[in-house]
Amino acid sequence: MRLTQRDIARLARVSQTTVSLVLNNRADASARIPAETRDRVLKVIRETGYVADPLARRLQQQRNQILGVFTYESVFPSASADFYHPFLSGIEESAEERGLDLLLFTSAPVTDGRRRVFHANNRLRLADGSLLLGRHIPAEELARLVTENYPFVSVGRRDNPDSSALVPYVGADYVSATATLTERARGLGHQQVAFVGPGEGAESSADRLLGFRQIAARGLHIAPTDRPLTDVLDELLAKDVTAVFVEDLADADALAEAARGRGLTVPGDLSVVALGDASRPVPSDVDYSGFHIPRKEMGRQAVGLLEAILSGDTPDLQQLLPCELVDGSTLAPPKGL
Amino acid sequence: MRLTQRDIARLARVSQTTVSLVLNNRADASARIPAETRDRVLKVIRETGYVADPLARRLQQQRNQILGVFTYESVFPSASADFYHPFLSGIEESAEERGLDLLLFTSAPVTDGRRRVFHANNRLRLADGSLLLGRHIPAEELARLVTENYPFVSVGRRDNPDSSALVPYVGADYVSATATLTERARGLGHQQVAFVGPGEGAESSADRLLGFRQIAARGLHIAPTDRPLTDVLDELLAKDVTAVFVEDLADADALAEAARGRGLTVPGDLSVVALGDASRPVPSDVDYSGFHIPRKEMGRQAVGLLEAILSGDTPDLQQLLPCELVDGSTLAPPKGL
DNA sequence: CTGATCTGCTAATTCGTATTACCTGGGATC
DNA sequence: GATCCCAGGTAATACGAATTAGCAGATCAG
Secondary structure (H helix, E strand, O other), X not given: OOOOHHHHHHHHXXXXXXXXXXXXXXXXXXXXXXXXXXXXXXXXXXXXXXXXXXXXXXXXXXXXXXXXEEEOOOOOOHHHHHHHHHHHXXXXXXXXXXXXXXXXXXXXXXXXXXXXXXXXXXXXXXXXXXXXXXXXXXXXXXXXXXXXXXXXXXXXXXXXXXXXXXXOEEEEOHHHHHHHHHHHHHHHOOOXXXXXXXXXXXXXXXXXXXXXXXXXXXXXXXXXXXXXXXXXXXXXXXXXOOEXXXXXXXXXXXXXXXXXXXXXXXXXXXXXXXXXXXXXXXXXXOOOEEEXXXXXXXXXXXXXXXXXXXXXXXXXXXXXXXXXXXXXXOOOOOOOO | OOOOHHHHHHHHOOOHHHHHHHHOOOOOOOOOOOHHHHHHHHHHHHHHOOOOOHHHHHHXXXXXXXEEEEEOOOOOOHHHHHHHHHHHHHHHHHHHHHOOXXXXXXXXXXXXXXXXXXXXXXXXXXXXXXXXXXXXXXXXXXXXXXXXXXXXXXXXXXXXXXXXXXXXXXXXXXXXXXXXXHHHHHHHOOOOEEEEOOOOOOHHHHHHHHHHHHHOOOOEEEOOOOOOHHHHHHHHXXXXXXXXXXXXXXXXXXXXXXXXXXXXXXXXXOEEEEEOOOOOOOOOOOOOEEEEOOHHHHHHHXXXXXXXXHOOOOOXXXXXXXXXXXXXXXXXXXXXX
């Protein structure tokens, strides 16, 4: 049987109220506890090792000092670890600084190979608010979270289910980063540049193409829908492209490798820019030019934003962080120059 | 303002009791709800999106379906990630299967560079029970957890603070694994074998030496207390050692590298056996003979053990899992043969 | 000497849910 | 006609801590 304040009260010959007052160090005008009584209570607490039940506490108060973390895939298996890790590192660090615990919603049942926030025995309310992570977050879940007024922040994604719902998020500014790099390529003398990637679907893809287009309005765009890489490379060369922008570092590496296979040099004959980190392990250790997504910082900021929301502040609910530009070795003036 | 059962009750024109009964699907003789009433209540619940407050629930019940995870270092920074990750992967997997959420105690204040379980505002009771992970778990904290009767399981460590306290743990059987490998070396014809490592202090170290001694009672033991590696190598060669057992894969690699530096071949001139995984990144991709610690499985088993404890079963509180032997390429008959 | 103020506490209530005990009206049984 | 039973609920209470209201007794002002 576990100890309650009532037990402590009995042992210290005071009321449960007094125990609570001592514990919470209340010295209001309405409740003055003389040192002698206070010490007596504290002594009993020390001797028994009593700790307050945090759950009973929060029934009363508004905050619980727990932040939920909902991931749409398992966190720890190494397959998704590379993706989630940097975010979680920042989240953990920030939570530690703020004295918050993190609740991983591993109990969410998996349907169709994905976890769902909303299910029969929804446990979101265990936490004061939650952080949502995942490559693909279903729009209807976001919408419901917003309409139910549940405090949450989406990390890394910035898709809005519809115009009416304002989804709080911390994202990365792909537009600026891509634009800056495209401009840099222009500055180095590249006349024909190309963007290889879907450029639509996820906002992260759309944003990169947008940034590219801001500078290279008429640059080539190739959406490699299951097209073999050699095919893509053929088209690039046929159109005299000297600098190519790729959404993923792993894809960038594959493309560069293919180019080298044809006797081309990188960046001499073809500059390759990686617009983001590798989504899967890459064997080569080439230092690709491009940018890194500030994942750890995004995690940190997300905790900050959620805390602000919880404490009633309403700062800018949608935050974009600058990407870290990487000079690297694969972006240089074209050979002809 | 969030919805309560009282609100649902009002809307459905029933009592709060009835709402609770419907929600929990109680069809006992003591409470029979006709389909009509039940449907009316369920309709309101659906329309409002009401979900029960899990905290208020557990105030009443015994279980909360939350397992605490206490780590003595941060989990996600890549420095400790390699260590914690496999454990956590198993824990997460098992928690998911059992419908449990995981609470990371990131709020525990850091003193002397380490987290502490026990501090002023101890929050262990948020969870039904907890898993303890860490390279170095202070004995006094273990002792206190035991005396306070808090349900927990220590993962990977099996140190007992004193004989009276029975610490529940899931560990790895280093003794058997080391003994098996030593026997294998003997079988291959090695006459002089050596064990390089502290062999005391942590039980994991002591256990390995113990397993080694079971087979090679008079084998050489070198405790490399800050001794330069070349020194250790000198001694091995001077004593005609042909097979050496090293506690850590990283150390094994360093030693093998040093041997090769002197023109020796591995395993031709010297067999090297790694008694465990690398505790720090190792550049080489040599496939060392030795064993792996079954970290993921240990995580899984720990959840199982904790669940058993929580449900009142008292199985064997201390469990040892077999290590995975690795044939590898660094253990072979000595050259002379 | 009377009322006001202060000290040092405690009884009662609250949070949201689950459970237990009981209530009511009608039909069946004796 | 009295008793019992049963369906269909509800009122009351418990869980553990926090808070609000308030109660004795001492002290002080006037």
